[in-house]
Amino acid sequence: DTLKENDILFVRSNGNMELIGRSLLIGKVSSKITYSGFTIRARLNGEVVAAKYLCHFLKANSTRRKMIDSGIGTNIKSLNQTILSTLAVPIPSTTEQTRISKQLETIDAETQRLESLYQQKLTALEALKKSLLHDAFRGAL
Numbered sequence: 567d568t569l570k571e572n573d574i575l576f577v578r579s580n581g582n583m584e585l586i587g588r589s590l591l592i593g594k595v596s597s598k599i600t601y602s603g604f605t606i607r608a609r610l611n612g613e614v615v616a617a618k619y620l621c622h623f624l625k626a627n628s629t630r631r632k633m634i635d636s637g638i639g640t641n642i643k644s645l646n647q648t649i650l651s652t653l654a655v656p657i658p659s660t661t662e663q664t665r666i667s668k669q670l671e672t673i674d675a676e677t678q679r680l681e682s683l684y685q686q687k688l689t690a691l692e693a694l695k696k697s698l699l700h701d702a703f704r705g706a707l
Contacts, residue, residue, distance in 0.1 A: 569599045572617035574608040574624065576633075576645060583643035587633030591621040606647060615655065619663035622670050623655055 569575075573592040577585050601607055610617055623629055632653065637643035658666070701707050 567600050569595055569601055569607065570609065571595050572610065574610075574617065574621055575601055576606040576608065576624075576650065578604050578606045578646070579639070579642050579644040580604070581642050583634055583637050586637045586643050586645045587624075587630055589621055589624040591617055606645065606650065608650070613660065615657055616660060616663045616667065618667040620655065622667055624653075629653060 569592050571592060571594055575590045575592065577588045580586050610620070633645055633649065634643075636649040636652075637645055638649075657663075698707070
């Protein structure tokens with residue numbers, strides 16, 4: 567019940583069905599760490615599928631939707647290993663998996679950079695608006 571590098575954790579159950587199936591790739595583990603009963607741990611055996619590639623696949627909107635729609639339960643939706651085992655994972659060569667993962671990480675980094683820039687622009691516009699209103703009310707325009 568301890569975590570190792572490249573394990574993948576899934577949200578198993580939650581009152582918000584949109585959260586079930588969310589996944590997280592475990593990085594370096596420097597001490598003994600366990601995980602919650604509300605999660606499912608997946609551990610890859612072998613080198614056919616790269617953990618990063620699989621995690622990107624699991625975070626894809628279409629895969630997430632399959633997990634959410636398959637959730638069982640009335641008030642608290644749950645995901646189980648049977649549902650996870652029905653996911654058809656496309657498995658290209660390890661070279662292609664690495665290329666895809668790097669490309670997705672580049673896109674993610676650029677998206678975060680653009681989001682940060684967008685937030686800075688919104689902050690600057692809000693400051694300009696306040697300054698213009700201040701000047702207008704002082705009669706300085």
